[in-house]
Amino acid sequence: MWSAALHRFLETLIKTGQLTLTYPDGTTRKYQGSAAGPHIAVTLKNPALPRRIMLSPEMGVGEGYVEGDLTIENDDLEGFLRLAISNIASQGHAWYHQPLAVLRYLGRRAAQFNPAGRSRANVAHHYDLSGALYDLFLDADRQYSCAYFKREGMTLGEAQEAKKAHIAGKLLLRPGMRVLDIGCGWGGMGLTLARDHGANVLGVTLSEEQHKIANQRARDAGLQDVAKFELIDYRDVQGKFDRIVSVGMFEHVGTPQYRTYFNKINELLTDDGVALVHTIGRAKPPGVTSPWILKYIFPGGYVPSMSEMTAAVEQSGLITTDLEVWRLHYAETLRHWYDRFMDRIDEARQLYDDQFCRMWRFYLKACELTFRLDRQVVFQVQLARQQEAVPLTRDYLYRGNR
Known part of the structure; x- marks a missing residue:
């Protein structure tokens, strides 16, 4: 049958x-x-x-x-x-x-309902795996989000540096600015903004492993006074920030929390503040997350459509001051990750087992080909509370005045 x-x-x-x-x-x-x-x-x-x-x-x-x-x-x-x-x-x-x-x-709203406790468990499922696993395929800065291949032949590390520089340019940083990094990962973005742009950074994460490593990296770099990382839900952050950046975290928010997320950004930004949200997006109508991805890779995860994001932004009082769509950059990033993982797959088997390696191969290659073949992209959305918070044209990004 x-x-x-x-x-x-x-x-x-x-x-x-x-x-x-x-x-x-x-x-x-x-x-x-x-x-x-x-x-x-x-x-x-x-x-x-x-x-x-x-x-x-x-x-x-x-x-x-x-x-x-x-x-x-x-x-x-x-x-x-x-x-x-x-x-x-x-x-x-x-x-x-x-x-x-x-x-x-x-039933997707129930699958994406991510209150603080559930969010913490979802993050631990993926990001609290052995740090040695991520060392096998990520770049030296442990950037676990889409790189920016602005020219042909870039290495993974060069493209990740280009991504951070592009985002820093959109944040229009000045020395001494207070920056919040929502979903700070292992601290790479926050440390770059503190070291290269003179920012005072607070990074927040729900991953105990990432929290530990980020703070250790800050101490090792002598940046512990200007780059601090806390184990806290973004919804519990208090204070005001000149700039807010969030890279690769919005995919874990879930549609029931979209208005909460953008309302919180609006609450935390100073009147002339600027925020930059970098997220995987779908260039098609709203849908559902693969049940395999939900169970084995990213519990509670969901890739938003533009219509879902903008509806929540419009309700928050924030103004969308710039929107950029990256096509195929994540496909290239994932290709690099897959190739690097395969080059060291024997080490991965020593960390876990052959079944885990097949799972990780399936995850990385399926994601790469989804970007290549199924209208999946990356959105970079720049937000502000005032229209005058950013220049009227994009020229500032390309004139070397970062």
Whole structure:
């Protein structure tokens, strides 16, 4: 029954490329699209896998690959994910019109409800993994967000430095300004703003591991008096800040908290203050997070559409003073991360196990190809309380006056 249902589903899904699928009973079927694309051979080893895939395709496929029940000829994970994502993306909203997908959409607010306690647990799930894991694939500054490849041939480290410089330019910093870094990670952005721009930085995070490392880095750099990092929810921060920056954190806020988030930025900014929010975004209507990503990688996470963000900004009293969309920069970032992880995968196996490595490979490559094939981008939104808080043109970003 379930194998027959999966067969009918794949006949409808595959429009480009070719999938050769061997079912658990040994039956092999080919699904040929009308356009060129990858030719991929997959074997399902577990008799329960057709049912699991039909009930939740993303979860069934992701778990099947990680558990070794779904194998790909020559372990061509990239080819398989290209085939799957390109065909899903080509169907647009039709992909979400399955009954179970509609139910997921209706339940998304509950999945994204992130009060302080739940947010702390969600952060710990991902960011409190062994620091040695992140050293395997991140740059030396541990930037775990989209880099900015402003010219061809940049290394990952150069592109991450370019990202920080671009953001600093949009913040229009002057020495002595008080800066809040919401979701400060391991402190790289805050330390850069303190060291290179003379800012007094307060970084906040819910990750105990990141909090510990960020403060140690500040001490090692002799910046502990001007770059401080606290283990606190952004909703509990008090005071006024000349500048607020938030890089790669908004994806963890969840739609039920969007108005709270932007209202808090408005509350914390000085009258002439400027904020910069850098987040993954979807260049398409609101949707849902992959259930596999929710369970294994980013619990409570959600990539916003522009319409969802701007609706909350409009209600907050803030003014959008600049909006920039980065296309494919995150795809290139993830490609670097994946390649670096694969170069040191034996070390990753020593930290965890082979199943964890398959999970991490699936996560990094699926995310890269989502940016390449499925209208996922990065939004940089500059916000202020007053229209005059920033120059009238973008020339200030490109004249070397940062």
